[in-house]
Amino acid sequence: MIPIIPLIPLLGALLPLLTRQHGRNACAWATAVGAVVSLALLLWLSPPVFKGVVLQSGWQWLPELGLNLTFRLDGLALLFGLLITGIGLLVILYARYYLAERDDLSRFYALLLLFMGAMLGVVLADNLLLLLVFWELTSLSSFLLIGYWHDRIDARQGAQMALIVTAAGGLALLAGILLLGHIAGSFELSVVLAAGETIKNHPWYPVMLVLILLGAFTKSAQFPFHFWLPHAMAAPTPVSAYLHSATMVKAGVFLLARLFPILAGTDLWFYLVGVTGLFTLLFAAYAALFQHDLKGLLAYSTISHLGLITLLLGLGTPLTAVAGVFHIINHAIFKASLFMAAGIIDHETGCRDMRQLNGLFKYIPWTASLAMTAAAAMAGVPLLNGFLSKEMFFAQTVHLTAMGDTSWLLPVLATVAGIFSVAYSARFIHDVFFNGEPINLPRLPHEPPPYLRAPVEILVAICLLVGIAPAYTVAPLLATAAASVVGGPLPSYSLAIWHGFSLPLLMSALALIGGAAMYWRRRRLFQLRDRYPLPDGKFLFECGLTAGIVIARRLTDTLENGSLHRYLSLLIGMAAVVGVVGGWQGGFLTEHQLFQPVDLLSLLVVLLLALTAVLTVFWQRQRLVAVVMLGGVGLTVVLAFVRFSAPDLALTQLTVEVVTTVLLLLALRYLPLDAPLESTAGRRLRDAGLAALAGIGVAALTWGILTRPPQSELADYFLATSLLGGGGANVVNVILVDFRGFDTLGEATVLVIAALGIAALLSGGLPSSTTLSSPPSGIEARWPLLLRVSAGLLLALTLLLAAYIFLRGHNLPGGGFIAGLVTVLALATQYLAGDFHRTTAQLALNYQRLIAGGLMLIAVTGLASGLFGYPFLTSTFAHIGLPIIGDVEIASAMAFDLGVYLIVVGSVMMMLLEPGRPEAMEFEWKP
Amino acid sequence: MEAVIAGVIGLLAACGIYLLLRGRTFSVVLGLALLSYAVNLFLLAMGRLAIHRPPILASGRTDYVDPVPQALVLTAIVIGFAMTAFLIALALRARRETGSDQVDGVEMVDSVTRLEP
Incomplete structure (x- = not known):
């Protein structure tokens, strides 16, 4: 049953294309079918999962390679599956009213379903190689969706950048997974997850971990790979809400959570994942404050929150893992609603620049209220879902002692990050909805069509419900998802809103007050930023790309310079190197036995062969002489064939030799009879060295074979059956x-x-x-009588x-x-x-x-x-x-x-x- | 005998490769021919050296050399000729197109040392 869940949207991607001529509503309904069926299947299968059962099904695909179509549904997969299908449904509804009449809705929906199926495949796959196949499919569909408005250059560039970064990470991930599968002895998660100790103690663990993390960090836009995400905002807003905040960028942290039981808990994990997450959290929160583009602010905020989740998983304790999973849920919900709200503002005003968007509250009070609630959740205001997971995060930083004497640093930095996060949320609220009057807007906004707003309303309602009554809403899902991340018994935690006066509460209060103060004094901060601008990730990326192309071109030009001499030298040199290395390791020259004594006749033949060959080279520039010498070599080879019991070969070689000589003489009518001495002595010496090396290699190989006893099975078979079977x-x-x-x-x-x-x-x-x-003077005279x-x-x-x-x-x-x-x-x-x-x-x-x-x-x-x-x-x-x-x-x-x-x-x-x-x-x- | 044969096959290969690395098409043709001789002898040697033991069945004889390498070499000789012929055709075509018998189709600057008749 489980394989059907990702399969339905993948196949359903055809439906919107088939229904395109029946109008936009039919198209949207056809698209929704796939998402609804998948969601219903998930819910139908969920009761045993909530009891802790892991459902598995699938069949073999390429068992020789360890690649199988096996799927598993555990708590983590269920959580992600619900997010993907649930938010996906809302995005389908939203996009129906968001996209303009001139946009091709069916193509958009087809790509969206393709992505949905791929993403469901990532979270439901039991086989790690299968997971990777779906992983790459999400990168591809993301590329197509970012470039949806392909006539815009920023869309094309953003799509290209996203694809290059995430696909490069995908390659690293492939290598990492191959190593992981090699260490664990299987690519099936059910086997791999049971081999945690073997994996952590394996000497290849560090390499494998770094490779897997490269895949996860590029996908989840962690520093220094974060820069593609802000440029992916060139995508239509439904895509930003769905792929680039709620689901696809979570694939990286999903992978971290998925492999948490077998990879986490080491020092290397702690420092690599924890420090990357912490730095991304701080850096992106700081950068978000200075974005003028509404979606840019949300993009950097997304990077920052992904950093927070990464940090929580990196801290590596069961409790931080619970907090990380909780924040995955909360962030997906409030950030999707924020993106949709930003999309409504863009849709209604035709503008996303916060320097122009001011005082919109009085034009769109209801949408504004929704957006402000979601932004408050992002800032971590009490009674909203963001507050709960942020409070859990603060509490964990306080209790963490792994860093010894510097343990105080983490809570301080966490509070700083909280301050920035409150500050940019305040900017989102105050700059857009208050702060005077709109400046030069293309058009003054009205409340959007109710269906465009409905998804936002639903998501904000969930923010409130989770925030006010977590125990009755999110608790079971969180518990079952966290249990499969922790991989053992769940630690005790409380989802209560009020824990009494404590240090985490103080940190929350500090963050709220500090953030408000920072926003109040923002002009000073903006001046500071203008004096010390951040490095431009896109610029650096493009420099790197250009440099890469230049280097590749130079390398190609060096290796492939159009000179036959260069190619042959490389080829022969490489063959010699491989031969020497192989011969050295194989030791085939160590043992030998001789079978054939030296006899005078054979020796004469061999000497003649050597002499004619050397003379061919010696006279190679006097070509007529060289042809004669080559003929001498050929005829001596005939003698060798005769001597060594190969009469058929001797006859063949004799006739071929005559024909070859005729042909060479014919060719000499059209080629210069004498060749110039054009290569320098140095080059001749180098070529002679290479030729000698290759010759010695050939001689050694021949010697190695000739001096060991023959394998006569084939010979005996043919000798025995030739007369009987072949007559x-x-x-x-x-x-x-x-x-x-x-x-x-x-x-x-x-x-x-x-x-x-x-x-x-x-x-x-x-x-x-x-x-x-x-x-010739007389034609007839040319032919001897x-x-x-x-x-x-x-x-x-x-x-x-x-x-x-x-x-x-x-x-x-x-x-x-x-x-x-x-x-x-x-x-x-x-x-x-x-x-x-x-x-x-x-x-x-x-x-x-x-x-x-x-x-x-x-x-x-x-x-x-x-x-x-x-x-x-x-x-x-x-x-x-x-x-x-x-x-x-x-x-x-x-x-x-x-x-x-x-x-x-x-x-x-x-x-x-x-x-x-x-x-x-x-x-x-x-x- | 094994060492002598191995040595001469190596020598043939070395001579062939040296000529392959020359700058004129005709040398390359000669080099390839020499290399084919080396390869054919090498393949024959895979059946080990034997004197007076041709693989022609006759009553009263039981001692034959391995026929399989010989069957391989027989077609290799003919195909080797085809390759030489093809290379010659290529050289002639290249000379027609570029007016040069340089392997890369580009006369080197210092080829003024060409022997004048």
Whole structure:
């Protein structure tokens, strides 16, 4: 049942959008449905919660990650749920009459419901990761609501600032929660809340606490992250009343209260949370007094009261926790009503500046009375709800002894904060409703429509009821909510209005008198403030943001400067570092055994390999020589393959080597034959060092692997099943065309893609030739006679060889890949021996069609196995006895291999012919 | 033999990487080719060194080298060629677009040392 509570508003967010054409009232009713259903569900489920039962329900979502859709309804969740749905309903009513005709009411309501669902999710979530998901959703919906009037620049800036600050805090919170879940072994609150001692004694506790507090403090606008909240006042007033005083900004203190049983009680908690709260309380109360904007005053006052709640939770005793929860309730109620009253004044006069708003009492006496009552509650005047929790706060500061000799400081600072709070409340009352006549107002106010005022009336009535008869109104809810914060038996406290003459009462009286006196002498204070202005949080934030962007850009420019050399150096350097660290820790060089003795033949091959490789580098700037040397390396690699029992590889490498050399020579027609010596000796030395480092790493890795015994499970499997399962004795070929046929299909496709890519790259033509010194005098003279004559013969012979290699491939070295490359050699020879266009016409081969045919053949062979109920690419084979020839084996894998053959021929020919086009031969003459 | 083979694979890789870090496209092509040789030999070495033990089944023989790395290297050789070809095409295209064979498409100021024919 519980998961439905947040789900209903989330889904209900569609309703106002669907009903938008039926008028504003229909839209408001449709919106209210979601809130009413959630509220009713909460009330229906509440009786056992009041008895102390924790209701839980939900289901698994991603249990591997510890993320589950689990919800819990305990006292704290119930309290917040009632605040969210109750005040939400009033805000829906208020917004219906507050927003102007030209504003899109349905969009506003949809966002409001989205927020309501998200906020309910935060307070009802049992899974901490789920809580975080909803937490981020509140940040997002808050962003959209602050920016509701998106044509206003202050709304956009305020929304952006709020999102950046709260989302950054959300990231920290994510890290903190991951740590918490790691320490506690679960993300379920029901498990986590039982692991308090483990968590507090864990070495990661401080890091985790700081990260979680960053999330809570940014959300609840604690110093130094408070600055986003005053700028969020660019939102429509219903949003300010709902999100930025009653609910969303309370998410931070909710989190503190939620995790109070497992995080609080340490010195670190006391100093971090307590001092932040105390400083925010004082600083914001001071700043609130100097705001000229009505909503600005209320915003700073909200920050100050959030600081007070944070301080109470930070003090960390059960009694202060009760006081903190009590103040959460009271603040939500009186501040929401104050914001709504401020909204009415704004709505009726078109102005929020307290230097112009004066003497409104005689124009709107009823609204003024309501606002003054709520402001008195904010100031902590007796018989109102604010008085009770403030009195509890004062009493706790007096009894606190945790600070030793400086314990007297806290009550003094608490009284100072009380004085400021009375002073700004007095300013709100006196400046706006009395203090002479209005100055240059856009219009003189009248009493608002009754429905706009009704939410204020209801909230102020609650202020009075709680203030006068707390035991009959708020007591049960407070007790059950506080019990789940304290996490044990509740301490004894009294909600009575009159405790007799005591120090807290004296502090309250001092605050009231001092605040009135301070307001009386405010001009002196304003002068003082003008001389020592507070730092502008927005300015600092924007400086930080700009600096961050500049630094990020510089870092990007340094790393990503467009130089291939830089990228490769970083990549290779990083790989070397990772390799060295890994090798060091893995210790794979410590144990070794040798299997193969050194023999002269192998040694000769290796020496030749080393020599040709070094010579390639040595002559790299004389490119023709370098190509010859590279060919030498390739051919020596062929020898190595032959020596180390890889005949198939040797054949492949041999043919590829020839094709590569042809291609490199073709490329040299368009690139300079000699390269300049342009890099400095220092850079060459640095590159050589890096290359040596990487080479040593590769050598070490090879050595490490070669000197330990082989893992032969795979080899044994393929060797054992090749003949029986694949019908071939050449295991390498059987693996390629049968066992791992799907891989080979993928690899053949890569070849095709490369060929098509090359065709696309060179479709625009080739660069001007650099090497042809003069056009040949006679076209025919360019092709040697002997080559021309023998080419035709060679073609027939080579194709025959290719067919032979192809056919024997299943049992002896050979196969489609090698046969394809041999065919390419035969075709390429034709081009070398004759005119390009004539050869093309004579061969009459369409290589794209060849590729397509090969792919189709593979696909058909693969799908054919499906006809017989086998998986894709399952192969079969049979032996057929033919007269004269004898036993012939027919394998379906042969069709697959034929496909590979066609693809190789088509692709490689395309790669060769694209840069080999003769158009380029007619280019400009160069000396 | 293991140390000699490991050393020469390392040398091939080092030569390849040094050429990769040069400033001209053709050197990069050569470097990549050398690096592919190193990688192919390295992959083959994963099946351990064996002489006269090709993975071609024959009656009377029981001792074969691991065929799996060979199957991997066979396609790697062909794909390595495709990559070289693609890089060459890229180099030619870059030269057509920028008139330079510098890898970043920008001639360095001090390239006046280019050898005059």
